[in-house]
Amino acid sequence: MASLYERLGGEAAVNVAVERFYRRMLSDERVADYFDSVDMDRQMAKQRAFLTMVFGGPANYSGKDMRTAHAHLVSRGLNDGHVDAVIEHLGGVLKELGAADADIAEVAAIANSVRDHVLSR
Amino acid sequence: MPTFHWEDRAIEAPAGMSALEALLAAGVLIPSACRAGACQSCLVRASAGTVPPAAQLGLKDDQRARGEALACRLPVSDGLQLTPAGPSALAGELVLQRRLRPTPTVAVLYFSPPPGLRPLAGQLLHLIREDGLSRPYSVASLPEDEHIELHVRQVPNGQMSTTLCDTAPIGARLKARGPFGDCTLRDGEQDRPLLLVGVGTGLAPMLGLARDAHHRGWRAPVTLIQAGLNAEALYTPETLSRLSAWPMLRWRPVVLQGPAPEGGEVGDVVEAAKRALAETPEARVYLCGDAPVVNRLRRALFIAGASLSALHADPFTPTT
Numbered sequence: 001m002a003s004l005y006e007r008l009g010g011e012a013a014v015n016v017a018v019e020r021f022y023r024r025m026l027s028d029e030r031v032a033d034y035f036d037s038v039d040m041d042r043q044m045a046k047q048r049a050f051l052t053m054v055f056g057g058p059a060n061y062s063g064k065d066m067r068t069a070h071a072h073l074v075s076r077g078l079n080d081g082h083v084d085a086v087i088e089h090l091g092g093v094l095k096e097l098g099a100a101d102a103d104i105a106e107v108a109a110i111a112n113s114v115r116d117h118v119l120s121r
Numbered sequence: 122m123p124t125f126h127w128e129d130r131a132i133e134a135p136a137g138m139s140a141l142e143a144l145l146a147a148g149v150l151i152p153s154a155c156r157a158g159a160c161q162s163c164l165v166r167a168s169a170g171t172v173p174p175a176a177q178l179g180l181k182d183d184q185r186a187r188g189e190a191l192a193c194r195l196p197v198s199d200g201l202q203l204t205p206a207g208p209s210a211l212a213g214e215l216v217l218q219r220r221l222r223p224t225p226t227v228a229v230l231y232f233s234p235p236p237g238l239r240p241l242a243g244q245l246l247h248l249i250r251e252d253g254l255s256r257p258y259s260v261a262s263l264p265e266d267e268h269i270e271l272h273v274r275q276v277p278n279g280q281m282s283t284t285l286c287d288t289a290p291i292g293a294r295l296k297a298r299g300p301f302g303d304c305t306l307r308d309g310e311q312d313r314p315l316l317l318v319g320v321g322t323g324l325a326p327m328l329g330l331a332r333d334a335h336h337r338g339w340r341a342p343v344t345l346i347q348a349g350l351n352a353e354a355l356y357t358p359e360t361l362s363r364l365s366a367w368p369m370l371r372w373r374p375v376v377l378q379g380p381a382p383e384g385g386e387v388g389d390v391v392e393a394a395k396r397a398l399a400e401t402p403e404a405r406v407y408l409c410g411d412a413p414v415v416n417r418l419r420r421a422l423f424i425a426g427a428s429l430s431a432l433h434a435d436p437f438t439p440t441t
Binding site: 011019022023026027040041044045048049052058060 | 178179194419424429
């Protein structure tokens with residue numbers, strides 16, 4: 001069976017999804033401030049590699065683990081509401097790109113599975 | 122064992138090793154950080170050999186076209202020929218031919234270039250003073266022009282800017298490194314609108330791009346937003362005055378503090394740029410000026426719908 005990565009449309013789809021995802025994130029006052037001093041080019045490159053890996057595409061991500069990568073944000077108040085916003089926007093973008101509801105649910109489940117790591121719990 | 126080349130040097134490395142590991146093992150110090158294809162610190166250029174797509178993941182189309190690749194994701198192979206991603210050699214000496222002072226804080230400089238140095242409009246040159254002090258400046262002229270045009274803002278107590286704006290005599294020679302950067306027009310896009318935003322002397326590369334578009338026969342609108350603190354701070358190089366008759370050009374001066382300049386407005390350059398993008402949403406966007414305002418522009422225009430692959434920013438980072 002094709003991987004979620006292939007079902008979503010491969011590299012081109014991930015590139016489009018990441019761009020739309022950050023457009024939503026930067027427009028959302030719940031989370032936008034966290035990106036104030038972030039180099040968005042690099043952030044999006046990292047996110048492309050990360051999502052490609054978790055969707056079951058070529059595994060080119062060997063960056064930080066979720067706990068380490070978000071620890072500095074937890075100290076700035078990162079909480080469940082922010083993770084919810086991420087899952088909401090990721091789902092919204094995938095819906096916009098025509099992903100099946102089951103695939104969107106799978107992505108949300110993957111994101112929820114790392115929630116405790118992201119929030120240092 | 123495969124053998125690849127770093128510039129003129131042959132390096133042998135075990136199959137399956139990344140070019141980054143092989144270079145570091147051979148004592149070639151190239152920058153690197155994440156080693157995971159994300160940070161892009163270890164960018165190199167492959168002029169020959171096999172470059173798998175994974176080694177170019179996340180790079181822009183023009184970088185891929187130039188053969189740029191991430192050394193950490195690039196396996197060594199026979200016939201692979203690598204060089205540093207950016208040209209770093211000294212380009213030669215520029216000779217100062219003419220200096221205009223359109224405002225008390227800006228100098229427009231014209232240099233005769235050394236043989237072979239023909240930077241594109243929008244690229245950067247690093248000028249190097251005799252004592253080794255080096256600063257980057259954006260090119261406002263075209264490769265066809267007799268002189269290279271640079272705009273310099275006089276920074277209070279700025280070492281290089283004082284030299285360039287005041288003390289260097291006509292005929293002074295300055296070493297140059299470059300050209301660098303891809304803040305240049307793309308080939309074959311004559312029907313795509315351009316949105317150019319230059320804040321302060323960030324006008325220089327934007328003026329260069331507008332002139333280049335005119336020279337290449339652009340058929341789509343070219344919006345040039347020139348921003349500054351007030352009407353006195355906006356300067357009009359003669360190349361801009363000549364271009365203002367071109368029907369494709371929409372020149373929009375914007376100042377933060379009133380009164381409004383002729384044909385322009387008082388307001389926030391970010392709002393003016395967003396309105397201009399709304400008029401030509403498919404525009405390729407170029408931004409130049411101080412880092413804080415350029416970063417604000419970049420973010421606002423990205424949120425407003427510009428794709429990052431069509432957003433080129435050239436922020437000035439502060440030095441004295």
